[in-house]
Amino acid sequence: MSSKTIVMFSGELDKAMASMIIANGAAAMGDDVTIFFTFWGLNVLRKAQKIKVKKEFMEKMFGWMMPRGAEKLGLSKMNFGGAGAVMMKSMMKKKRVASLPYLIEQAQEMGVKMIACTMSMDVMGIKKEELIDGVELAGVASYLGEADGSNVNLFI
Amino acid sequence: MSSKTIVMFSGELDKAMASMIIANGAAAMGDDVTIFFTFWGLNVLRKAQKIKVKKEFMEKMFGWMMPRGAEKLGLSKMNFGGAGAVMMKSMMKKKRVASLPYLIEQAQEMGVKMIACTMSMDVMGIKKEELIDGVELAGVASYLGEADGSNVNLFI
């Protein structure tokens, strides 16, 4: 048994799909997997519904402009204002590829550790209440500790 | 001797160049190198000519919109509708830096294993006949197996 870490920096549908497919594949093979969600990657973990939390003006603006959760993410290219993401999801459904929300659920069931970066949360004004359940909070030292004990470390 | 893996997710000229330069450098030093082409990265492996294959409507649309092969890729930034890529290629030629198609050929001659991700091919509707010769097909389990035995694993 070995360990894997992924830094999920980019909050796009396609990159999040790639992360979760690698993470879940490794977990299915018995590996310990930890995903650190940082910067735009935090959007993957946001709840779909609007959560009432106290925010400063700039934090609110960031919150409005960024996609709220796995269902709302765009593609890293050919997104065309969301049309590309819709097309990709329709292709995935047709080919019976699991959706991103399902992959996240599956990851949690298999024990993939999902950690939100506290510094990014602070800078972007994302509060714990806005994230899906089962997410831990930690900083870069915690990431480095995990990465040191892992044999595959990816930045996505 | 050690092993290296690269996940080539992004199908852009500059990122593909970086991947191939690292891969070929490692292969020249005697390493086993495997590159997994997934999502947009599949475009790097497409043949330049149009191949007649049966596709559904959505698959055709994806096929039309995505660049057909290493000669057609854009830059990840400052592409300006392709002008940036033309400029970069002209600079590379002037400085006698090998072109991307040449780097791919060289990689194949040095035994760099090039694998196309079957799930991405399925979702994007890319068929084996559309890919250059010498490419193997495999899934995420195969990637994870290779990555476990490698000392450098990059996601590009």
Next chain:
Amino acid sequence: MSSKTIVMFSGELDKAMASMIIANGAAAMGDDVTIFFTFWGLNVLRKAQKIKVKKEFMEKMFGWMMPRGAEKLGLSKMNFGGAGAVMMKSMMKKKRVASLPYLIEQAQEMGVKMIACTMSMDVMGIKKEELIDGVELAGVASYLGEADGSNVNLFI
């Protein structure tokens, strides 16, 4: 004590921040850290002031179009012509997160090795005089040597 390498390919504020935070965190824990700046990543190392160097026409054009140094970088998304970067920097300041120029200084003080990729410098027409002090120059073989001896290798 262990070693880490980062390939800094993307020259954006957010990705450069992530790189430096990981690098400085590891250096603070006693690790040897090497960052290879390549392609757009070279812009992170450019001096803010215009340096008089002899360049060909195309090299000049690249030089004009690319951001000159850590203060000028945009975000990898939601940049809105620079407004996003300004907003992000203002949020960072408010939350007392170190600025990118400060993180780079700190990295150099902690002995993080910063290497500019000679091939990219050549292609993009960036001269040594244009880069901040304390940067070494090297090629892909040097990167691979460092990566072989490291337990965490990221491509950002």
